Amino acid sequence: MLNALGRRRRMVLGCGSVVVFVGAWEIAFSTVVRWDPFFITKPSLIAAAFREQILGGKLWKDMAVSGEAFLAGFALAVVVGIPVGAVMGWRRRAEYALDPLLTALYASPLIALAPLLIITMGVGIVAKAVLVFLLAVFPFIFNTFAGVRCTDPLLINVVRAFGGRERDLYLKVILPGVVPYIVAGARLAIGRGLIGILVGEFYAASEGLGFAISRFGDTYRLPEMFTGILVLAVVAVGLTGAVRKLEAMVAPWRAGQQER
Amino acid sequence: MARARAGARDWERYGLGVGCLVLPLAVWEIVPRLVTLPRGAKLFFAMPSQIVVALYRLVESGEFQGHFAVSAAEFLLGLGLSIVVGLPLGLLLGRFKTLDDLLDPYVTSFNATPRIVWLPLLILWFGIGIWSKVVIVFIGAVFPLLINTYEGVRNADRVLVNVVRSFGGREWQVMKVVVLPNALPYIVAGLRLAIGRAILGVVVGEFFGASRGLGYMIASAASGYRADVMFAGVLVFMALSLGLTLSVKALETRLTRWRPQATKTF
Numbered sequence: 309m310l311n312a313l314g315r316r317r318r319m320v321l322g323c324g325s326v327v328v329f330v331g332a333w334e335i336a337f338s339t340v341v342r343w344d345p346f347f348i349t350k351p352s353l354i355a356a357a358f359r360e361q362i363l364g365g366k367l368w369k370d371m372a373v374s375g376e377a378f379l380a381g382f383a384l385a386v387v388v389g390i391p392v393g394a395v396m397g398w399r400r401r402a403e404y405a406l407d408p409l410l411t412a413l414y415a416s417p418l419i420a421l422a423p424l425l426i427i428t429m430g431v432g433i434v435a436k437a438v439l440v441f442l443l444a445v446f447p448f449i450f451n452t453f454a455g456v457r458c459t460d461p462l463l464i465n466v467v468r469a470f471g472g473r474e475r476d477l478y479l480k481v482i483l484p485g486v487v488p489y490i491v492a493g494a495r496l497a498i499g500r501g502l503i504g505i506l507v508g509e510f511y512a513a514s515e516g517l518g519f520a521i522s523r524f525g526d527t528y529r530l531p532e533m534f535t536g537i538l539v540l541a542v543v544a545v546g547l548t549g550a551v552r553k554l555e556a557m558v559a560p561w562r563a564g565q566q567e568r
Numbered sequence: 569m570a571r572a573r574a575g576a577r578d579w580e581r582y583g584l585g586v587g588c589l590v591l592p593l594a595v596w597e598i599v600p601r602l603v604t605l606p607r608g609a610k611l612f613f614a615m616p617s618q619i620v621v622a623l624y625r626l627v628e629s630g631e632f633q634g635h636f637a638v639s640a641a642e643f644l645l646g647l648g649l650s651i652v653v654g655l656p657l658g659l660l661l662g663r664f665k666t667l668d669d670l671l672d673p674y675v676t677s678f679n680a681t682p683r684i685v686w687l688p689l690l691i692l693w694f695g696i697g698i699w700s701k702v703v704i705v706f707i708g709a710v711f712p713l714l715i716n717t718y719e720g721v722r723n724a725d726r727v728l729v730n731v732v733r734s735f736g737g738r739e740w741q742v743m744k745v746v747v748l749p750n751a752l753p754y755i756v757a758g759l760r761l762a763i764g765r766a767i768l769g770v771v772v773g774e775f776f777g778a779s780r781g782l783g784y785m786i787a788s789a790a791s792g793y794r795a796d797v798m799f800a801g802v803l804v805f806m807a808l809s810l811g812l813t814l815s816v817k818a819l820e821t822r823l824t825r826w827r828p829q830a831t832k833t834f
Binding site for chain 2: 317318321322323324325326346347401404405406407408409412415416417419420421422423424427428499502503506507510511518521522524525526528530533536537540541544545548549
């Protein structure tokens with residue numbers, strides 16, 4: 309656990325190293341190194357491209373297109389994944405039936421289905437949303453499953469002993485116990501969902517953030533491409549950070565004891 | 569009585585599990601034989617039996633082996649490189665606080681961002697030969713290894729570290745006796761994640777910038793409406809991924825067996 313001083317030190321050193329890195333990159337490419345603009349770029353050009361893209365509005369449109377598909381797929385993953393996981397955790401037969409199939413699917417690279425999905429469903433939002441769903445649903449299923457399974461039997465017995473009904477069991481014991489697991493699952497699902505969006509848009513799309521990145525790459529417009537990468541990184545770090553905060557809020561006892 | 573009940577339960581377990589694996593395949597195989605599919609759907613469709621036949625033909629003609637060798641080379645080189653870099657770096661970050669503070673922003677932001685986003689740039693830099701894929705596999709697989717090693721090193725028991733130090737142990741002895749044995753299960757768990765990321769890198773990298781490899785085979789079969797070949801490629805990836813993940817998982821269970829409580833990894 310970091311104390312306040314340690315956290316401050318980490319902050320300062322971390323920011324310092326980023327500033328030094330960007331500064332060194334800029335200075336090296338402005339003075340020392342002869343460079344090829346088709347091959348690499350420098351921070352000041354990226355900043356200029358970033359400004360232009362933000363003001364031009366194209367970037368916002370791309371983000372909206374990608375965001376829509378992401379949200380649709382992600383919402384579907386939540387709506388399907390949590391009930392399936394809950395049933396698997398609560399009913400042993402459901403676990404027996406679904407566990408091998410779902411484990412096999414979870415472990416296999418479903419992204420390999422991307423060409424099929426896009427060719428059958430077109431380059432619009434549907435194929436991308438389905439891809440996001442396929443990748444993001446498994447963390448929800450398995451984490452909800454684990455959460456329900458890890459419910460303290462003692463607590464269940466307490467509710468039963470005091471004459472609680474099935475409903476009380478769900479609302480007072482299982483749900484509060486499961487929420488932290490679901491939030492942890494959401495964090496994994498975000499990363500996988502973003503992969504789905506990117507691959508879908510790299511493969512075939514006419515707009516969207518992934519499409520913008522790959523098109524700028526194909527046309528050797530590196531500053532614009534780095535802008536896209538930067539935006540995606542900010543979104544990804546922001547979403548993950550927000551979920552981590554949420555995790556610390558709903559389950560303070562679990563904070564900091566998981567892999568990143 | 570109890571044993572009979574347990575036997576029935578086992579039977580129920582395997583019966584249901586296998587049934588749910590086989591049933592979709594059976595439906596997939598049988599329904600197209602009973603119902604005539606519209607012409608359009610046929611373009612994207614292949615029954616399991618056709619997929620197996622397609623796979624057999626690919627192997628027979630040697631086409632499969634060619635693609636497989638390329639993909640395997642990318643996978644092994646990328647994963648090997650990520651082990652060579654990830655483990656020592658994770659060890660250093662875990663042991664030296666200042667280095668950890670300096671590099672943390674990069675590790676965190678790279679790890680949160682899907683590494684696939686670098687693919688267009690890597691293709692620009694390394695071309696469509698195997699090296700762009702090796703690098704994408706590397707940057708995908710290195711972070712789980714690095715981070716898990718780091719966590720394993722950080723979680724080393726302080727008391728044990730102090731014991732080794734009190735008896736005059738040096739830093740490398742602390743590493744050998746306490747830190748590494750403690751980190752090993754974490755590293756293996758990281759390896760399991762890394763394998764998944766590496767396969768993802770191979771598949772996606774070959775979709776977009778390649779002229780050989782299994783991912784390329786899938787993408788070109790899809791755009792040529794050869795659904796049987798495409799599914800055959802997907803099947804191979806699934807089998808490989810599953811086989812590798814499960815064997816590392818088995819290793820993981822073995823390595824954590826002596827622990828009082830299993831390390832949670834999900």
